[in-house]
Amino acid sequence: MSKGFLNDLVLANHILVNEGVLDGFGHISVRDPNHPDQFFIARSMPPALVDLEDLVTCNLEGEVIAPNGVKTYVERFIHSEIYRARPEVHSVVHSHSPAVIPFGVTKARLRPICHMSGFLGAQVPVYEIRHDIGESSDLLIRSQELGRSLAKTLGHSAVALMRGHGSVTVGHSIKQAVFRAIYAENSARLQLEASRLGEINFLTEAEAQATSDMNDQHLDRPWQMWKERVQKKH
Amino acid sequence: MSKGFLNDLVLANHILVNEGVLDGFGHISVRDPNHPDQFFIARSMPPALVDLEDLVTCNLEGEVIAPNGVKTYVERFIHSEIYRARPEVHSVVHSHSPAVIPFGVTKARLRPICHMSGFLGAQVPVYEIRHDIGESSDLLIRSQELGRSLAKTLGHSAVALMRGHGSVTVGHSIKQAVFRAIYAENSARLQLEASRLGEINFLTEAEAQATSDMNDQHLDRPWQMWKERVQKKH
Amino acid sequence: MSKGFLNDLVLANHILVNEGVLDGFGHISVRDPNHPDQFFIARSMPPALVDLEDLVTCNLEGEVIAPNGVKTYVERFIHSEIYRARPEVHSVVHSHSPAVIPFGVTKARLRPICHMSGFLGAQVPVYEIRHDIGESSDLLIRSQELGRSLAKTLGHSAVALMRGHGSVTVGHSIKQAVFRAIYAENSARLQLEASRLGEINFLTEAEAQATSDMNDQHLDRPWQMWKERVQKKH
Amino acid sequence: MSKGFLNDLVLANHILVNEGVLDGFGHISVRDPNHPDQFFIARSMPPALVDLEDLVTCNLEGEVIAPNGVKTYVERFIHSEIYRARPEVHSVVHSHSPAVIPFGVTKARLRPICHMSGFLGAQVPVYEIRHDIGESSDLLIRSQELGRSLAKTLGHSAVALMRGHGSVTVGHSIKQAVFRAIYAENSARLQLEASRLGEINFLTEAEAQATSDMNDQHLDRPWQMWKERVQKKH
Numbered sequence: 013m014s015k016g017f018l019n020d021l022v023l024a025n026h027i028l029v030n031e032g033v034l035d036g037f038g039h040i041s042v043r044d045p046n047h048p049d050q051f052f053i054a055r056s057m058p059p060a061l062v063d064l065e066d067l068v069t070c071n072l073e074g075e076v077i078a079p080n081g082v083k084t085y086v087e088r089f090i091h092s093e094i095y096r097a098r099p100e101v102h103s104v105v106h107s108h109s110p111a112v113i114p115f116g117v118t119k120a121r122l123r124p125i126c127h128m129s130g131f132l133g134a135q136v137p138v139y140e141i142r143h144d145i146g147e148s149s150d151l152l153i154r155s156q157e158l159g160r161s162l163a164k165t166l167g168h169s170a171v172a173l174m175r176g177h178g179s180v181t182v183g184h185s186i187k188q189a190v191f192r193a194i195y196a197e198n199s200a201r202l203q204l205e206a207s208r209l210g211e212i213n214f215l216t217e218a219e220a221q222a223t224s225d226m227n228d229q230h231l232d233r234p235w236q237m238w239k240e241r242v243q244k245k246h
Numbered sequence: 247m248s249k250g251f252l253n254d255l256v257l258a259n260h261i262l263v264n265e266g267v268l269d270g271f272g273h274i275s276v277r278d279p280n281h282p283d284q285f286f287i288a289r290s291m292p293p294a295l296v297d298l299e300d301l302v303t304c305n306l307e308g309e310v311i312a313p314n315g316v317k318t319y320v321e322r323f324i325h326s327e328i329y330r331a332r333p334e335v336h337s338v339v340h341s342h343s344p345a346v347i348p349f350g351v352t353k354a355r356l357r358p359i360c361h362m363s364g365f366l367g368a369q370v371p372v373y374e375i376r377h378d379i380g381e382s383s384d385l386l387i388r389s390q391e392l393g394r395s396l397a398k399t400l401g402h403s404a405v406a407l408m409r410g411h412g413s414v415t416v417g418h419s420i421k422q423a424v425f426r427a428i429y430a431e432n433s434a435r436l437q438l439e440a441s442r443l444g445e446i447n448f449l450t451e452a453e454a455q456a457t458s459d460m461n462d463q464h465l466d467r468p469w470q471m472w473k474e475r476v477q478k479k480h
Numbered sequence: 481m482s483k484g485f486l487n488d489l490v491l492a493n494h495i496l497v498n499e500g501v502l503d504g505f506g507h508i509s510v511r512d513p514n515h516p517d518q519f520f521i522a523r524s525m526p527p528a529l530v531d532l533e534d535l536v537t538c539n540l541e542g543e544v545i546a547p548n549g550v551k552t553y554v555e556r557f558i559h560s561e562i563y564r565a566r567p568e569v570h571s572v573v574h575s576h577s578p579a580v581i582p583f584g585v586t587k588a589r590l591r592p593i594c595h596m597s598g599f600l601g602a603q604v605p606v607y608e609i610r611h612d613i614g615e616s617s618d619l620l621i622r623s624q625e626l627g628r629s630l631a632k633t634l635g636h637s638a639v640a641l642m643r644g645h646g647s648v649t650v651g652h653s654i655k656q657a658v659f660r661a662i663y664a665e666n667s668a669r670l671q672l673e674a675s676r677l678g679e680i681n682f683l684t685e686a687e688a689q690a691t692s693d694m695n696d697q698h699l700d701r702p703w704q705m706w707k708e709r710v711q712k713k714h
Numbered sequence: 715m716s717k718g719f720l721n722d723l724v725l726a727n728h729i730l731v732n733e734g735v736l737d738g739f740g741h742i743s744v745r746d747p748n749h750p751d752q753f754f755i756a757r758s759m760p761p762a763l764v765d766l767e768d769l770v771t772c773n774l775e776g777e778v779i780a781p782n783g784v785k786t787y788v789e790r791f792i793h794s795e796i797y798r799a800r801p802e803v804h805s806v807v808h809s810h811s812p813a814v815i816p817f818g819v820t821k822a823r824l825r826p827i828c829h830m831s832g833f834l835g836a837q838v839p840v841y842e843i844r845h846d847i848g849e850s851s852d853l854l855i856r857s858q859e860l861g862r863s864l865a866k867t868l869g870h871s872a873v874a875l876m877r878g879h880g881s882v883t884v885g886h887s888i889k890q891a892v893f894r895a896i897y898a899e900n901s902a903r904l905q906l907e908a909s910r911l912g913e914i915n916f917l918t919e920a921e922a923q924a925t926s927d928m929n930d931q932h933l934d935r936p937w938q939m940w941k942e943r944v945q946k947k948h
Contacts, residue, residue, distance in 0.1 A: 029705075036702025037596075058705040110666070113594055114674035117681045126347055126410045127385040128271075148686030150694040151595040176594045176683055198344070204673055205438055206348035213351045215410055218382030226384040234270025237263075237292040244479075245712075360815055360878045361853040362739075432812070439906055440816035447819045449878055452850030460852040468738025471731075471760040478947075497939075504936025505830075526939040578900070581828055582908035585915045616920030618928040619829040644828045644917055672907055713946075 017042055018067060020186045021052055025059040027238040028105065030245065033193045034059045038107040038178070040193075041091040042186050044069065045102075051095055055082050072096045074156060087152055089159030090180055097163040101182045103189035108178035111200035116173035120207070122200055124215040129199035130223030131170045131192050138173045139165040151177045170224075171196050187231040190238070251276055252301060254420045255286055259293040261472040262339065264479065267427045268293045272341040272412070274427075275325040276420050278303065279336075285329055289316045306330045308390060321386055324414055327393030328400065335416045337423035342412035345434035350407035354441070356434055358449040363433035364457030365404045365426050372407045373399040385411045404458075405430050421465040424472070485510055486535060488654045489520055493527040495706040496573065498713065501661045502527045506575040506646070508661075509559040510654050512537065513570075519563055523550050540564045542624060555620055558648055561627030562634065569650045571657035576646035579668035584641035588675070590668055592683040597667035598691030599638045599660050606641045607633040619645045638692075639664050655699040658706070719744055720769060722888045723754055727761040729940040730807065732947065735895045736761045740809040740880070742895075743793040744888050746771065747804075753797055757784050774798045776858060789854055792882055795861030796868065803884040805891035810880035813902035818875035822909070824902055826917040831901035832925030833872045833894050840875045841867040853879045872926075873898050889933040892940070 021042050028034040041053035049072050054062040069078045074092040076084055091104045115122040115136070122136040139162050141151055151174070153159050166172040166180065170192050173179045181196055183189030206212050215223065255276050262268040275287035283306050288296040303312045308326040310318055325338045349356040349370070356370040373396050375385055385408070387393050400406040400414065404426050407413045415430055417423030440446050449457065489510050496502040509521035517540050522530040537546045542560040544552055559572045583590040583604065590604040607630050609619055619642070621627050634640040634648065638660050641647045649664055651657030674680050683691065723744050730736040743755035751774050756764040771780045776794040778786055793806045817824040817838070824838040841864050843853055853876070855861050868874040868882065872894050875881045883898055885891030908914050917925065 036705045037698075056701075058701050058708075060705045061708060108594070108596065110670060111673065113670050114677055117593055118674055118677040118679065120677035125351055126342070126412070128342065130384075147684045148690055150598075150690035151683075151687060152694065175681065176687070178594070202344060202347050204676060205345065206352055207676055208438060208441055209348055209352040209354035211352065213409065215385075216381045219385060219410070222382055222384035226386065230271075233290075233292050237270045237294045240295060359819055360810070360880070362810065364852075436812060436815050439813065440820055442906060442909055443816050443820040443822035445820065447877065449853075450849045453853060453878070456850055456852035460854065464739075467758075467760050471738045471762045474763060504939045505932075524935075526935050528939045529942060576828070576830065578904060579907065581904050582911050585827055586908055586911040586913065588911035615918045616924055618832075618924035619917075619921060620928065643915065644921070646828070672910060675910055 017045070017186065018052060018064060021067065022062055022064055023239060023242065024186050024190050025054060025062040026242045027190060028107065028193060029060040030242045031194050031238060033105070033107045033109040033197055035108065038105070039085050039087070039091075040105045040186070040189065041070075041103065043095055043102045048095075048099070050077070051091055053084055053088065053091060056085050074159070086154055089156050090153045090162060093156060093159030093163045094166065094180070094182060097160070097166075098182065100184060103183045103186045105181045105189050105193040106178065107181070107193060109193070109197040109200075111197050111204060112173060112179045114204065115200060116175045116177070116179070122171075122173065122196075122203065123212075124220045124223075125199055125203050125206060125212060126215070127219075127223040128195050128227065130215060130220040130227065132196065132199065133169055133220055134217050136171050136173055137165050137167065137169055138175055140175045141177075142175075185231070187235050188228065191227070191231050191234060194234075194238075251279070251420065252286060252298060255301065256296055256298055257473060257476065258420050258424050259288060259296040260476045261424060262341065262427060263294040264476045265428050265472060267339070267341045267343045267431055269342065272339070273319050273321070273325075274339045274420070274423065275304075275337065277329055277336045282329075282333070284311065285325055287318055287322065287325060290319050308393070320388060323390050323393030324387045324396060327390060327397045328414070328416060331394070331397040331400075332416065334418060337417045337420045339415045339423050339427040340412065341415070341427060343427070343431040343434075345431050345438060346407060346413045348438065349434060350409045350411070350413070356405075356407065356430075356437065357446075358454045358457075359433055359436050359440060359446060360449070361453075361457040362429050362461065363436075364449060364454040364461065366430065366433065367403055367454055368451050370405050370407055371399050371401065371403055372409055374409050375411075376409075419465070421469050422462065425461070425465050425468065428468075428472075485513070485654065486520060486532060489535065490530055490532055491707060491710065492654050492658050493522060493530040494710045495658060496575065496661060497528040498710045499662050499706060501573070501575045501577045501665055503576065506573070507553050507555070507559075508573045508654070508657065509538075509571065511563055511570045516567070517563075518545070519559055521552055521556065521559060524553050542627070554622060557624050557627030558621045558630060561624060561631045562648070562650060565628070565631040565634075566650065568652060571651045571654045573649045573657050573661040574646065575649070575661060577661070577665040577668075579665050579672055580641060580647045582672065583668060584643045584645070584647070590639075590641065590664075590671065591680075592688045592691075593667055593670050593674060593680060594683070595687075595691040596663050596695065597670075598683060598688040598695065600664065600667060601637055601688055602685050604639050604641055605633050605635065605637055606643055608643045609645075610643075653699070655703050656696065659695070659699050659702060662702075662706075719747070719888065720754060720766060723769065724764055724766055725941060725944065726888050726892050727756060727764040728944045729892060730809065730895060731762040732944045733896050733940060735807070735809045735811045735899055737810065740807070741787050741789070741793075742807045742888070742891065743772075743805065745797055745804045750801070751797075752779070753793055755786055755790065755793060758787050776861070788856060791858050791861030792855045792864060795858060795865045796882070796884060799862070799865040799868075800884065802886060805885045805888045807883045807891050807895040808880065809883070809895060811895070811899040811902075813899050813906060814875060814881045816906065817902060818877045818879070818881070824873075824875065824898075824905065825914075826922045826925075827901055827905050827908060827914060828917070829921075829925040830897050830929065831904075832917060832922040832929065834898065834901065835871055835922055836919050838873050838875055839867050839869065839871055840877055842877045843879075844877075887933070889937050890930065893929070893933050893936060896936075896940075
């Protein structure tokens with residue numbers, strides 16, 4: 013089996029930091045194509061520093077099954093429960109990307125403002141952890157139950173916000189998940205800016221679908237650029 | 247025939263990325279001075295990575311005529327139809343530069359706020375693709391018909407916005423088109439900021455014309471700086 | 481005695497500049513673990529250029545006790561009086577970090593908007609120097625008396641703003657103080673952006689406490705990334 | 715005579731670009747200490763590329779007196795007329811720094827928001843060229859008359875805005891003029907951000923004076939950092 017996708021997972025960690033989606037926190041995983049009930053993710057560490065030997069294998073209970081005794085992120089249940097609920101999803105990003113956060117803590121909804129953000133769909137759902145465990149949690153997805161509830165809020169969407177915390181983005185592939193995580197942040201910034209100027213003329217649902225389908229045919233183009241940028245720095 | 251302008255076209259691709267106008271998407275073209283019914287543009291690829299051997303020649307039907315079998319961008323009709331409609335235009339930039347997009351999706355119009363943005367004229371027209379092909383398109387200029395309609399909206403202006411998509415900027419030369427694309431973005435950012443503070447005192451139409459004429463005499467000055475910046479990175 | 485913490489103090493100076501918290505001004509100190517009534521801080525100089533030999537030892541009167549005759553920052557009393565009032569505090573940062581300043585000069589209070597900013601507590605107190613020395617001062621904490629008054633405003637908080645000036649951030653360790661200084665700036669920026677969109681749903685006090693406790697277990701993770709970033713530049 | 719100040723003038727050009735005050739346009743000059751009716755400025759070129767051999771000497775009529783036949787900026791009259799009107803001024807910066815421009819085109823006035831911007835005084839005057847030559851100019855200070863009128867608007871201030879154009883900043887020395895140009899931009903950005911949050915509590919006039927005097931004793935500190943930053947890039 014070719015393990016090229018593990019190199020892509022390492023690269024995706026670096027790209028997401030370099031493009032401002034991840035900082036010292038956040039994570040990206042990829043489903044194991046040969047064992048769909050397993051996924052790869054880094055051990056608990058800053059994504060900017062992840063290398064091949066830092067990757068671990070988890071099962072859908074969120075347990076590390078290899079290598080022995082290595083710990084991954086507390087919030088691995090974000091990944092395991094979305095992989096369980098969404099068989100077509102093969103990569104998951106959890107981030108605190110900054111322009112997105114305001115849409116989780118106000119009544120304004122994140123919506124597709126241009127043809128690069130059609131994947132946001134009609135509007136982006138917001139997960140409120142208080143509904144599950146009350147008003148004194150540390151907001152982390154610390155259990156399978158919370159992961160399941162988040163996955164339920166996500167539904168069939170590409171992105172869900174987490175109130176006071178961040179967001180989760182999913183894709184059919186690493187490249188699609190990275191594309192969506194970066195353009196969710198870009199689109200949120202555009203919406204913040206446009207909201208200064210008055211009412212916004214968003215994409216229709218049909219435009220959102222059509223532009224999302226169109227962009228799926230061009231995932232390689234920005235990936236090449238992001239890759240080149242990150243490699244210049246290393 | 248000197249092909250120095252092809253080196254400038256490569257450089258312009260890199261400058262526009264480096265100055266934040268293009269990202270993984272967008273394109274710039276130049277009319278062939280010897281065959282005014284042809285133009286040069288990169289094949290379908292990220293502008294940051296364009297080199298001399300990536301350039302193709304198109305005709306005004308938007309067909310690649312050389313090299314054989316190479317594909318260019320879907321939206322080549324933006325370029326071909328503007329070259330057809332505007333004989334004095336020798337370079338066209340299509341971008342999704344971020345500060346400009348809010349002015350295409352709200353009722354606020356992009357207008358000249360300072361002496362560097364006089365080329366915007368009285369105000370910048372906005373192209374609405376829904377008027378041509380309804381409310382479920384992917385917003386791309388996929389045909390000669392759509393290109394022609396965009397060119398009609400552009401009229402005699404230097405810049406036209408495309409609702410939910412981006413903008414197109416034209417010039418008598420590569421340097422003028424690049425100057426305008428960069429300063430359209432800068433000016434949009436200034437207008438977004440100034441709009442926080444109350445009503446804006448824009449340039450008069452006569453001031454816009456006079457400053458635009460004045461800047462045309464200084465196109466080389468910022469070009470030298472942009473060139474040096476991009477070359478330091480490469 | 482290991483002096484590793486002095487290397488961390490030098491590194492913290494560079495990290496805080498690199499992450500946009502300090503510029504040519506501002507300072508960070510660490511309490512001497514062996515002499516709790518003394519602390520280390522750089523001599524009066526730009527934090528970006530601080531090296532081991534630039535560190536001086538001060539007592540809680542704010543006097544440099546070694547090396548002889550070297551001067552430190554005018555505002556050393558910020559540090560000395562907080563160390564006096566707060567025995568559990570082992571590191572103090574004073575900065576003019578930009579997103580924080582608006583919350584010191586308006587009626588809006590800086591509050592915890594997400595799980596990374598729980599350390600802000602219910603809301604951040606604001607020190608008004610006019611209450612101590614009237615309306616014609618240069619706003620600097622030039623004396624033990626002013627330092628004491630600022631420490632009193634700080635109370636048991638992690639952060640206090642200084643009207644028209646900047647802020648002070650404290651921690652149990654250099655890493656905690658740096659974490660809080662960086663995330664106070666990040667959180668202020670998020671709050672500025674979210675305030676465009678309407679009323680903000682802040683963390684509850686219990687959420688603020690729980691997330692702050694949680695983050696204290698992960699202080700090393702972003703520190704590794706900040707360290708790597710700053711070392712790449714040097 | 716030591717010509718160290720000419721090296722500082724070259725460095726100041728690079729610093730002002732690197733810190734975002736100048737771009738491809740704008741200029742800084744220094745009065746000749748030995749011939750107070752003369753000043754040094756670069757020939758007409760991008761400030762990022764200025765070197766010692768690019769400096770020219772002008773008289774207070776705005777004529778280049780050496781080297782023979784070299785042209786400097788059209789707007790040299792900004793410098794010559796301010797040197798004529800303000801004997802204590804030894805350096806002048808003209809820029810289009812972006813955060814400042816909104817305060818020249820709206821009714822909002824740029825005012826000192828924190829202790830780093832006390833030099834702004836009570837509030838910053840705005841020059842309106844329409845009062846001198848009507849509503850169809852190219853906004854440039856193309857003559858001694860316009861320079862004189864701008865100098866009159868500046869009066870005894872450190873900074874004057876130019877509607878729809880930019881600003882001018884003066885100092886007793888290159889370091890003071892550079893400090894003020896950079897902190898005028900910083901302060902404008904802070905005021906733009908704070909204006910989102912409600913009414914701003916600005917410095918009193920006495921605080922502005924006291925903080926300005928205080929900062930004049932620390933001009934070397936940020937200069938060292940700006941110098942190191944720019945030299946790392948070259």
